[in-house]
Amino acid sequence: MPHEFFVPSIPHHRRRRATSLWAISLLLLTVSTGCVDLDPPHPSRVKDTIAANEGHAEEPEAAHLIADVTRVPVSLPGSVSPEDYFVETRADQLMHAPCAQCHSDAIPLENEPKAHWDIELQHAGSDTMTCTTCHDPDKHMESLAYLKGGEVPFDHSYRLCGQCHFEQLRDWDGGSHGKRVAAWAGDRIVRNCTGCHDPHRPAFPKRWPVHNPSPTETRLMDGDGHDKESSHE
């Protein structure tokens, strides 16, 4: 009796890793029991199609699609990034830039902050994270600060985040976290971490969906179980 489908349980992201193991075992189960009802005579498999055709693509010309996207080449420490790999800029998006308008001198941190009241940190705990974890008060404010010292330009904030979130940085680099913008073909441009996450409160906000669902077909499967019925015939 083949499994009709399987759905891994998706807990809140903090428990994610534990359940993905569960997911694999279920997936294996599906794979091992699932080869019963194949279409005659020989269905082609995507895997084989890829193996047989992999190679040089005649990708559509995409230069005009990305022309307007302001970007800088990605540079990841310890790896050579390909020449056609970019990240959307951030420095030009900051409301308060240039910071030097006000921050010509070092910020006296012994005082309570007298500005940026709108910024309230909700990122890890206050024991882990203060403004100076990422902003160096002694240097000018045009860049961010590595944990161990040294500057990171705003446009490359992914390197700052990646110091603590290296798995996300790896997947962002590979393409399964974050997103590519403008085109699937041609130069690869990806969204910066701070293009999606507010660094000061990085969790995604709750909000109303922008559209209502369609009134029809609101179940994913026949409730009465597809598989059971077909096996009786």
Next chain:
Amino acid sequence: MSNREKIAEKVRQWLKPADRRRLRRDDGGADTRFAEGADAVMNKRLDRRQALKAMVTGAAAGAAVVQTACSPLGGGSEKAQLNWEEYFKKNYRLMTDEERAATVTRLERLSKLEQNADPHIQTTPPQKGVLFGYAFNISKCQGYMDCVKACIEENNLDRGSNMQYIRIFEIENGQDGLASANGDFYHEVPAEGHYYLGTQCFHCENPPCVKVCPVGATWKEDDGIVVVDYDWCIGCRYCEAACPYFGRRFNWSTPQIPADEVNQEQHYLGNRPRKKGVMEKCTFCVQRTRKGKLPACVEACPTGARVFGNLLDPDSEIRYVLANKKVFRLKEELGTEPKFWYFTD
């Protein structure tokens, strides 16, 4: 066996019993859909055949009719003339480049005459070395529905019936079946203790919908996109029943789109406005993707849950997902081989 019975027989072979029952349920009781569908097939075929035969036997007269715009369908108007020629065009797959250009010219002109619209209808073919694939990250989707909205606008979906190609399901953590998945939520998202899973046409390698189409109005292109020739479709809905994923939609009424909201950048096999009585579905935004753009849903997604790209390019994001994540597909055991994978972080 009559032709009509043969067609019905063929279609039955491909339908699962549950689907058969579902079709019947839709039709309110009797198993009339097959008879009606087969009738429609036969009538349409006869229509076409008889009319074409008439034209061939009276070839000269036929040509004259076309040229002088005195079509038997009525009036001498340009519109009637164009509609007459449209009626006798071929299945898109069989058209020469010239014939494709000619129907595009007619369709664009008809839009001008009928709606005062100026669409640009492409016929961009599949690119060599490109096979489209899609992956959906169920640990990222938040149920915001930005994809649904973008799809409706991009693809000229019927606002009257709230037609949607994408469905987003809210599923409780820890549930071991999709039967309880709820596609009818409307509240603040993400809801505590739930995750979200989106479906649309999966562009199967072995699409059951294509097999059951009695008139060859739907097929898989070389870049993997399963398309519908809206002008060849007879609306029998067999494909809808054959799809194990509820990926296809039927136009029960004439689609309505406010004139100023019509997307004029169109593809013959993609988002050009449909008629009443034909099937439609997600085409991976063929009008966009064959030009290098991302599908509208992928572009609109604020979470990055949607990954799209060329499966034949080993450096693509989609290949990274397939190689590095635990991926699965729905109803894998059917052998449909969807080119649409789900994954978790």
